[in-house]
Amino acid sequence: MYKLHLVCLLLFGISVAACYRQSTVASVLASADSLMLQRPDSSLALLENIPSASLTGKAERAHHALLLTKARHKNYIDETDDSIINIALKYYRHHGDDSLLMQSLFYKATILYNATNYTKSIVSAMKAEELARDLNDNYWIARACDLIADIYSESYYFDEDIKYRKSAAHYYNLSKKKTSNRYAILELASGYCNNYDLDSALILIDSLEKEIIVEPVDSVLLAECVNTIIYLSLQNADYAKARAQLARLDTFHNYYTPDVEYYIYKADIDLAFGKTDSIMIFLGKAKKLVKSISGKAGVGASLIKYLKQEGRYKEALAQTDSILALQNKGVYELLKQSVIAAQRDAYNIQSKKEKIRARKMKSLIIFTVISGIILIVAIIYFYRIKIKVKNLEIDKRMNDILILSNKIQLKEKENLKLTSTLEDSLNAEQKNHENHENLRMILFREQWKTINSLCYDYFEKKDCEKTKQTIVADVENEIKKMCDAKTIASIEQNLNQYFNNIIAKLRSQCPQIKDDDIKFMLFLYAGFAPRAICIFTDIKLKYYYNKRSRLIERISRSNAPDKD
Numbered sequence: 001m002y003k004l005h006l007v008c009l010l011l012f013g014i015s016v017a018a019c020y021r022q023s024t025v026a027s028v029l030a031s032a033d034s035l036m037l038q039r040p041d042s043s044l045a046l047l048e049n050i051p052s053a054s055l056t057g058k059a060e061r062a063h064h065a066l067l068l069t070k071a072r073h074k075n076y077i078d079e080t081d082d083s084i085i086n087i088a089l090k091y092y093r094h095h096g097d098d099s100l101l102m103q104s105l106f107y108k109a110t111i112l113y114n115a116t117n118y119t120k121s122i123v124s125a126m127k128a129e130e131l132a133r134d135l136n137d138n139y140w141i142a143r144a145c146d147l148i149a150d151i152y153s154e155s156y157y158f159d160e161d162i163k164y165r166k167s168a169a170h171y172y173n174l175s176k177k178k179t180s181n182r183y184a185i186l187e188l189a190s191g192y193c194n195n196y197d198l199d200s201a202l203i204l205i206d207s208l209e210k211e212i213i214v215e216p217v218d219s220v221l222l223a224e225c226v227n228t229i230i231y232l233s234l235q236n237a238d239y240a241k242a243r244a245q246l247a248r249l250d251t252f253h254n255y256y257t258p259d260v261e262y263y264i265y266k267a268d269i270d271l272a273f274g275k276t277d278s279i280m281i282f283l284g285k286a287k288k289l290v291k292s293i294s295g296k297a298g299v300g301a302s303l304i305k306y307l308k309q310e311g312r313y314k315e316a317l318a319q320t321d322s323i324l325a326l327q328n329k330g331v332y333e334l335l336k337q338s339v340i341a342a343q344r345d346a347y348n349i350q351s352k353k354e355k356i357r358a359r360k361m362k363s364l365i366i367f368t369v370i371s372g373i374i375l376i377v378a379i380i381y382f383y384r385i386k387i388k389v390k391n392l393e394i395d396k397r398m399n400d401i402l403i404l405s406n407k408i409q410l411k412e413k414e415n416l417k418l419t420s421t422l423e424d425s426l427n428a429e430q431k432n433h434e435n436h437e438n439l440r441m442i443l444f445r446e447q448w449k450t451i452n453s454l455c456y457d458y459f460e461k462k463d464c465e466k467t468k469q470t471i472v473a474d475v476e477n478e479i480k481k482m483c484d485a486k487t488i489a490s491i492e493q494n495l496n497q498y499f500n501n502i503i504a505k506l507r508s509q510c511p512q513i514k515d516d517d518i519k520f521m522l523f524l525y526a527g528f529a530p531r532a533i534c535i536f537t538d539i540k541l542k543y544y545y546n547k548r549s550r551l552i553e554r555i556s557r558s559n560a561p562d563k564d
Contacts, residue, residue: 025054032067040074047071062091066100069107080115082108102131102140109147113154122151142171146184149191158195165191179218182208186224193231202232223252230265239272260286260295264302271306279306297323311405313398320394324387455479455532483536488519491526499525509560517551524548 028046035043047068055061065087072079085108092101105128112121129144149164165188172181185208192201209225212218226249233242246265249256263286267279283306286299300323307316455475481487492503503522506513513521516537523533530544539547 025050025060029060029063029067032071036067036070036074040071043067044071044075058091059095062088062096062100066092066104066107069111070103073107073110078114079111082111082115085111098131098135099137102128102135102137105131106140106144106147109151113147113151116154118151118155122148125151138171139175139177142168142175142177142180142184145171146187149187153191153194156194158191162188162191162195179221182212182218182221183224186221186228189228193228193235198232198235201228205229205232219252219255223249223256226252227256227261231261234265234268239269243269243273258285260289260291260298262286263289264298267302268305271302271309276306276310308401313401317394317398324390452529452532455535456529459531459535479535488522492522495522495525505560505562506555509562510555510558512558513551513554517547520547521551 028050032043032046035046047064050064055064065084069079069085069088085104088100089104089108092104105124109121109124109128112118112124115121125144125147129141129148132140132144145164145168149161149168152158152160152164165184169181169184169188172184185204189201189204189208192198192204205225205228209222209229212222212225226245230242230245230249233239233245242265246269249262263282267282267286270276270278270282279302283299283303286295286302290296290299300319304316304319304323307313307319495503502525503518506521507518520533520537523536528536531541534541534544
């Protein structure tokens, strides 16, 4: 009897302890679930501290596996091992509600996507989307569409990528997730870029930017928008806008970490503006951050543009071959997973026809495999032909560039010769013009030589009665002619014609000078000798120099623009 009581007490104690343990684990899981949105780091810490031995029930292990996977995802830990989420998936396929199964499928697809296993990833993602639609859960429909779009984007199915981006943005909007909706629109713009629809991408980015610059500003999202604008500007060869937007992106250094594309942008912009010293530095930084084939190809393409601009065509051609080899590798890797659409179609066909056409599935799979093999062989064959044609085209263009370069050098030499010949002709013409001007001034002044000589004789000998009779009459006649108003007007006209309007400028710029003084200056500029001027103006020789100095001083003190 005593032993029976002891056994009962022991069993009761074990059951109480088990209930207490289950209550404690359930409480921790509930706490981790409640912290998931606001404090995912705390949630992850709680889940990782739960001992594996304490998770005894299948439901508990499944719940823990789902929450742990979700917490790691929210802490930006990109898992590639699906062993943990498979625990949840295996359980929720047959137990629990469809919401938990849908989430398990979603995180399974996310992990496979991180592992670049796109073929299996899209199957889980599309099953998750189908369950979300059955549950009418707009938020999870949006998330599933977002993930499917990511898979198509990585597989270069850009039409499908755009289709699912639109769906994601639509359902995020229905679920009132404004921030997620904006990121989906940004990703949609990137999808348009990848599909070479730059106008649609630019329209989306402009509208999105106007929406998010209103307070409070989402700096992270704005930085991503600016990054996309830079890409669009470079695609449109608007390097000035790209440079301005890159400077703007640098102001978001607390919200944006420079990546491969950032340094490629800097290299391409500097190349466009002729700043070649920094290009290799930026490409070196980009190369250190490269993690994918597309990243390597982007760095290589930027390097090729730089080498071509530097005239290093052999190195550019070698780099082109390197990029083609990378692309071959990328295409080969993609071809191994080119059955994404086929897997999606096979899944849809299977889900619809499992009940009525199970016998035909085997033949359908065989047909799909054979078609896939034929398609792959055809793609590889045509791709190799395309590469050969491309290589021939590159060689031809390189030869054309060399020929054009030689022609340009010849034209430059011809231009130098023509320029030199033209300069010699212009110099000779200028010299001839100056000689003609000097000759005209000499001839103009030489015409007064005779009258100057007569005036000199008359001035010296007019008081001598013997000679006076012979020359005075003639000289006086000439003097009268020279003092005549018509002759003075003619002299003034000739001076203005041959001496750059000198008398006209004197009259207009020095109105304070009297007509007698103008007359004196007129004879002076005409080149008459001092004695001749004394006779024409009826002044003594001793006053001639005083008057000349006085007039020169008056003109130099005036505000006349041409006084010099």
